[in-house]
Amino acid sequence: xxxxxxxxxxxxxxxxxxxxxxxxxxxxxxxxxxxxxxxxxxxxxxxxxxxxxxxxxxxxxxxxxxxxxxxxxxxxxxxxxxxxxxxxxxxxxxxxxxxxxxxxxxxxxxxxxxxxxxxxxxxxxxxxxxxxxxxxxxxxxxxxxxxxxxxxxxxxxxxxxxxxxxxxxxxxxxxxxxxxxxxxxxxxxxxxxxxxxxxxxxxxxxxxxxxxxxx
Numbered sequence: 093x094x095x096x097x098x099x100x101x102x103x104x105x106x107x108x109x110x111x112x113x114x115x116x117x118x119x120x121x122x123x124x125x126x127x128x129x130x131x132x133x134x135x136x137x138x139x140x141x142x143x144x145x146x147x148x149x150x151x152x153x154x155x156x157x158x159x160x161x162x163x164x165x166x167x168x169x170x171x172x173x174x175x176x177x178x179x180x181x182x183x184x185x186x187x188x189x190x191x192x193x194x195x196x197x198x199x200x201x202x203x204x205x206x207x208x209x210x211x212x213x214x215x216x217x218x219x220x221x222x223x224x225x226x227x228x229x230x231x232x233x234x235x236x237x238x239x240x241x242x243x244x245x246x247x248x249x250x251x252x253x254x255x256x257x258x259x260x261x262x263x264x265x266x267x268x269x270x271x272x273x274x275x276x277x278x279x280x281x282x283x284x285x286x287x288x289x290x291x292x293x294x295x296x297x298x299x300x301x302x303x304x305x306x307x
Contacts, residue, residue, distance in 0.1 A: 116251075117193060117194055117248035117250070117251055118191075118193070118194070118196050118246070118248050119146075119148050119154070119196070119246075119254075119306050120148060120151045121148055121149065121150045121151050122148065123147075123148045123306050123307070124145065124146065124147050124148075124306070124307045125145070125146045125148075125154075125254075125304050125305065125306050125307070126143065126144070126145050126146075126304060126305055126307070127143070127144050127146075127254075127302050127303060127304025127305070128142075128143055128144075128302070128303060128304070129142075129298050129300055129301070129302050129303075130300050130301055130302075130303055131300040142158040142159060142160035142180060142182070143158070143159055143160070144156060144157070144158045144159075144182075144302075144304075145157050145158075145159070146186070151188070152187060152188045152189070153185070153186070153187060153188070154185070154186045154188065154198075155183075155184070155185055155186075156182075156183070156184045156185065156186055156200070156202065157181065157182065157183050157184075158180070158181065158182035158184075158202070158204070159180070159181055159182075160178070160179070160180040160181075161178070161179055161180075162176070162177070162178045163175070163176070163177045163178075164176050164177075169214075171214050171215045172212070172213065172214035172215075173212075173213055173214075174210070174211065174212045174213075174223035174224065175210065175211050175223065176208065176209070176210045176223055176233075177208065177209045177210075178206065178207065178208040178209075179206070179207045179208075180204060180205070180206040180207075181204075181205050181206075182202045182203065182204040182205070183202065183203055184200055184201055184202025184203060184240075184242075185200055185201060185202075186198045186199070186200035186242075187199055187200060191245070193248075194247055194248045194249075195245060195246070195247055195248075196245065196246040196247075196248070196254075197243075197244070197245045198243070198244060198245065198246070199241070199242065199243045200241075200242050200243075200244075201239065201240065201241050201242065202239075202240050202242065203237070203238070203239055203240075204236070204237070204238045204240065204262075204264075205236070205237050206234070206235070206236040206237075207234075207235055208233045208234050208235075209221075209233040209269070210222050210223040210231060210232060210233045210269075211223060212224050212225060215276070216275060216276060216277065217273055217274065217275050217276065218273075218274040218276070219271060219272070219273055219274075220271070220272045220274070221233050221269040221270055221271040221272055221287075222271045232268045232269055232271060232287070233268075233269040234266050234267060234268045234269055234287075235266070235267045235269070236264060236265065236266045236267070237264070237265050238262050238263055238264035238265065239262055239263050240260050240261065240262030240296075241260055241261055241262065242258055242259070242260035243258070243259060243260060244256055244257055244258030244259065244298075244302075245257065246302075246304075252305055252306040252307075253304075253305055253306075254303075254304050254305075254306070255301050255302060255303050255304075256301065256302045256304075257297070257298050257300075257301055257302060258297065258298050258302065259295075259296065259297035259298070260295070260296060260297075261293070261294070261295045261296070262293070262294060262296070263291070263292070263293050264291065264292045264293075264294070265289070265290075265291050266289070266290045266291075266292070267287060267288075267289050268287040268288050268289075268290070269287045270284050270285065270286055270287045271284065271285040271287075272284050273285075
């Protein structure tokens, strides 16, 4: 609730302060933007775990790069701990259309690439490639790559400040890493569970709004 009230107050304030600024609000050639996603239902920032940067090569063409980094380390008992680390980058391009003085609709494409690692250790074993002894799919490290087509809009509330949304569809490939068990006592003997491949197709949206600034 607090984040909704904060956003409502912010958007109202900048809207009233920008009534006289109807021209020259949108990003143009040479502009750089930075943005985050906000989920209004859950009240969380950094939706999708990424910060997105854009560089406008022309008034109509922009290059984009989404970057996300995460690390979680957890002590789950006196003698056991687990961790996960992930890195995601998503380079892409956008084609913007005329729209209005404040509205900038666009279409584009991006190439999301992700790397993740996981580890588990207790008194008996070190597990590399998963964060539990079971080594299930949702707990494994992985490599992923995909291709998304997107469409969205930027709405410039004030000079150098915009909000918007985005939706799209994409194909993705995922290679789950091998899981290696190293037993400290030597019994049973070390073993490796092979990784496996998967593909997916999905339709997605921001599920909230994007908030960004022009530099």
